[in-house]
Amino acid sequence: MSTLATPSPTQPERVSLERRVPSAGGLNVTFIKIEIRRLLRNRRTVIFTLLMPALFFLIFGLPNKDQHLPNGQSYGSYILISLAVYGAMTAATSAGGMVAVERALGWSRQLRLTPLQPAAYIAVKALSALSLALLSVATEFVIGFAFGVRMDWQIWLIAGLVAWLGSLTFAALGLFMGYLVPSQNVMQLLGPILAVLAMLGGLFVPISVMGTTFGEIAKFVPTYGLGQLARSPLTGDFDWSWVVNVAIWLAVFTVGATLAFRRDTKRV
Amino acid sequence: MTHPTTQTVEAPATTLAVDARDLHKSFGAVAAVNGVSLAIKPGEIVAFLGPNGAGKTTTIDMLLGLSVPSHGTVSIYGHTPRGAIARGQVSAVMQSGGLLKDLTVRETLELTATLFADTRPVDEVLERAGITEIASRMVEKCSGGQQQRLRFALALLSDPGLLILDEPTTGMDVEGRRDFWAAIRADAARGRTVVFATHYLEEADAYADRIILLRRGKIVADGSAAEIKNLAAGRTVTARLNAPDQPAIAGLPGVDSVSVQGGKVSVHTKDSDVVARYLLTQTDAVDLEITSNNLEDAFVALTGDDAQTPSLAEGN
Known part of the structure; x- marks a missing residue:
């Protein structure tokens, strides 16, 4: 190993006392790019957010491609959109939950020795969550299209946008849990929970075949409103209660994340 | 104000690198830091020295804003x-x-680097920290010493006026440690202020301009290594002696204290030669021994559990 070098000739002669504060609290594109690279380096994250939802479609969606919904649309499309919602929410939760790892490693503390503002940090987490969620939705749709799913372009677009942007609710859930759970392996805990939520909320099995009790329970599950809204352009149905479901859960997780975040920064 | 007074032109007061006043920090009933004030000038290299629990890390956390003082201010x-x-x-x-x-x-x-408004180039700090060759290595594959160099490189990015180091050379080999301090000294020459906490007495002795000794959340001594060593005062002369004339010994030049226990006299003095000469020529002293105090003695004397909270603290 080389030795520590003395100051290079390019270094200013004196340490400067004139200093600037960075704009936007330190928020910048390079930061987000490196965050996304970190997410994609995690094999577990790639498997659970990109590969698994696609595989699920091949197993459960493809055989139902020629079944039809009451309005004549393909049941395969219905499953594809549901799984896109599932992929996006898993991706967003994983990205948000990374704060647990960063707290455990002391990286959060290290960041407090930089000009980065807490709000900018949260913004970076939200943006990297949205990026991974977008990649997940895109992967799902490309696989679906490649295996013969055909819908009007408006349906692709609106369903994709709802699945993608709705994942913010789960980015908040990930942050909430990341600040709450003192564990590096927060996703080992959250992964199964997300799968159960997806099941109960009608992302794996349509609500209509769930029976009365589970059908009623489903309406209160965080994945329900999002799934119904994302499939809405396909099914042609719409109900304001779905919007209410999404809004309430977004509010619950955001408030939870904010409180847990405040508690955490106070403690450091 | 327009009235014509003669304006006295004062030299601009140099802004202190660290100006901490009367810091207190309690965790429950425990006072981790209990009235610490620091005035550190730009370019100084200052060591925080003290046993575990003396309040070094708590003080550093307050200087960095990682924890908020219960009382007192930091600038x-x-x-x-x-x-x-x-x-x-x-x-x-x-x-x-x-x-x-x-x-x-x-x-x-x-x-x-992206988080700061202005930084030194990444390649430059890589080189200065001696980790250019491992730049593309994953952090988890780096040894403890390499990770410590990376932390050092991170701290150099903003070319800070004040660099605070908590046990900086932990995990470094002897050579790495020497290189590290050479780099630090070169920086101090450029006006960088350095504050480091250490439990290596030699490190504080060798590299700090000034040592601040902490004990139970208070500063017990503050001065150069030489001054601190003198606080635990010069040397101790011991000898076996019948009926020592205690006032006479205490009256010798340089003597701080005399104690007699059994047939043994123990003299704490700044001038051991005078005491030795007196004992050997004017008395029947036998088994005479002279021991000198080093920084470790000063450290033990000032921070030990039975140390009096000394008036030495004001000796700065």
């Missing part, structure tokens, strides 16, 4: 700790942790 180059950090004016190397395993050494630096 870093005239700013609050947070304001100084936002300007890249202060950075710190912590003992452990603080690195992401899933980034390379270079990525860690690139990422951190």
Whole structure:
């Protein structure tokens, strides 16, 4: 190993006392790019957010491609959109939950020795969550299209946008849990929970075949409103209660994340 | 105001690198820091020395704004700790942790660099920290010493006016330690202020301009290594002696204290020669021994559990 070098000739002669504060609290594109690279380096994250939802479609969606919904649309499309919602929410939760790892490693503390503002940090987490969620939705749709799913372009677009942007609710859930759970392996805990939520909320099995009790329970599950809204352009149905479901859960997780975040920064 | 008075032109007061006043920090009933004031001038290299639990890390955390004092104020180059950090004016190397395993050494630096308004080039700090060859290595593959160099490199990015180091050379080999201090000294010559906590007495002795000795959350001594050593005063002369004339010994030049126990007299003095000469020529003293105090003796004397809270603290 080389030795520590003395100051290079390019270094200013004196340490400067004139200093600037960075704009936007330190928020910048390079930061987000490196965050996304970190997410994609995690094999577990790639498997659970990109590969698994696609595989699920091949197993459960493809055989139902020629079944039809009451309005004549393909049941395969219905499953594809549901799984896109599932992929996006898993991706967003994983990205948000990374704060647990960063707290455990002391990286959060290290960041407090930089000009980065807490709000900018949260913004970076939200943006990297949205990026991974977008990649997940895109992967799902490309696989679906490649295996013969055909819908009007408006349906692709609106369903994709709802699945993608709705994942913010789960980015908040990930942050909430990341600040709450003192564990590096927060996703080992959250992964199964997300799968159960997806099941109960009608992302794996349509609500209509769930029976009365589970059908009623489903309406209160965080994945329900999002799934119904994302499939809405396909099914042609719409109900304001779905919007209410999404809004309430977004509010619950955001408030939870904010409180847990405040508690955490106070403690450091 | 327009009335014509003769204006006295004062030299601009130099802003202190660290101006901390009457810091207190309690955790429950325990006072971790109990009335610490610091005035550190730009360019000084200052060591915080003290046993575990003396309050070194708690004090550093308050200087960095990582914890809020229960009482007292901190100013870093005239700013609050947070304001100084936002300007890249202060950075710190912590003992452990603080690195992401899933980034390379270079990525860690690139990422951190984007958070500051102005930084030195990444290649330059890589070179200065001696980790250019491992720039593309994942952090989790780096040894403890390499990770410590990376923390050092991160702290150099903003070319800070004040660098705070908590046990900085932990995990470094002897050569690495020497190189590290050479780099630190070169920086101090450029006006960088360095504050480091250490439990290596030799390190404080060899590299600090000034040593601040902490004990139970208070400063018990503050001065150069030589001054601190003198606080535990010169040497001790002991001898076996019948009926010692205690007042006569105490009256010798340089003597601080005389104690007699059994047939043994023990004299604490700044001038051991005078005492030895007296004992050997004017009395029947036998078994005479002279021991000199080093920084470790001073450290033990000033920070030990039975140490009196000395008036030495004001000796600065």
